[in-house]
Amino acid sequence: MLQVSYIRENREEVLNRLSVRNFKNPELVDQIIKLDDDRRQTQTLLDSIAAEANAAAKRVGELMRQGLKEEAEAIKTQTTTFKEQTRMLGDKLSAIEILLQAELVLLPNLPHQSVPKGFGADDNQVASEHGVIPQLMQGALPHWELAAKYDIIDFELGNKIAGAGFPVYKGKGAKLQRALINFFLDNADAAGYREMQPPIVVNEASGFGTGQLPDKEGQMYHITGDNLYLIPTAEVPVTNLYRDVILKEEELPIKNCAYTPCFRREAGSYGAHVRGLNRLHQFDKVEIVQVVHPDHSYDVLEDMSNYVQSLLKKLELPYRVLSLCGGDMGFTSAKTYDMEVWCAAQARWLEVSSVSNFETYQSNRLKLRYKSGDGKPQLAHTLNGSALALPRIVASLLENNQDEKGIKIPTALVPYTGFEYIN
């Protein structure tokens, strides 16, 4: 959520930067400013009347104590008009505030200056490409067929006990999951991220804090009996650890990581390009989250991007880094890099990580601030990224590393799997 004061003071800039996203509703900006004018006026009036009413009430108390009953009664009758007015203005003020809030959450984050203008995925910039595209042997298979051939992932069995998008990992397939999780966590730890194990359900306030609620409600599994949501990413619980918190400046940066299962309803997305592991309702992911001083957030974004790339290099996967254009960026992000891995049998790039700087967009909702010495509390910047999500990594490992003997495990991962081949 953007800050109203910033919108007021930088109207032109806000409009310009929103246009980088091709934001369809720029008149919202002026509506918000107008509502805020209204809010201020109403509040000023309400405050002055409340001040009079308070003073009158105080006088009544004093007079009563002095035993001057009649004088007290006289003032009492005057205060009834204050009462009506404050009630009216109070109602008006809260109505305006609700409206203002409702409009404010409709404004997406402002893209950073470096974000290219664009409408969708085709306008993203390829920032860099790494690794070698493997030449597959004759008769190479896509990962869902490999998974069946080696009996390591069972989609049918998952259908039976839960539904489509909930695969069962078996034998070396299950061990590979465990290996990847530990590999990612150990690397994050070595890079200075503190491991957290949060709940994988969250309440409404948490869903709101990171922006899943109210607009993306349909994307989360909702436990109606207890009004809890299954997390779509560890970003939600881990970032919400700092909801309503004022940190000391020295505590920054905060670097956390967490492994969690992630649950996404992915309503309405079925078809050939979401086969196998390409899109699931439940998957495993290690997430990295940082809370940083605003001066450093863009350096940190590069750090996080480099860190994610280091994982892909260790796994010997060919990948590319996209700098997302305004139109393709998430609603809450100011700048995002996507990492895509080449899946050789499907012959396509698959997104395995998304690293974003949210600047103050999340922290404003979360009321996540820091305080330096004697200064006033300031909103911190938040960033997060997948490091990494498992299914598409597994898909590309299977497809890219297949040979006559089976599936070769990358050297860096062998200490974690305990085997060199799936066969």
Next chain:
RNA sequence: GGAGAGAUGCCUGAGUGGCCGAAAGGAACAGUUUGCUAAACUGUCGUACUGGCAACGGUACCGAGGGUUCGAAUCCCUCUCUCUCCGCCA
């Protein structure tokens, strides 16, 4: 699931209608002093909105929402959450 207790500032905790934005202690920060570690003393020490160049004001907030009252942290109602005991269970 049954019974009970509670929710106050960074923490502990006092406060049952006006003198309470809130005692006291602790923590933290700043200063003074004693030749070090440390102690003592003094001061500062919530957030948001709002007016003002500023100095300095105003308003709101004692879990949330409503009500009673000239006046509510304090009384009443509803909700949420936490804790304790019992039951069940990992």
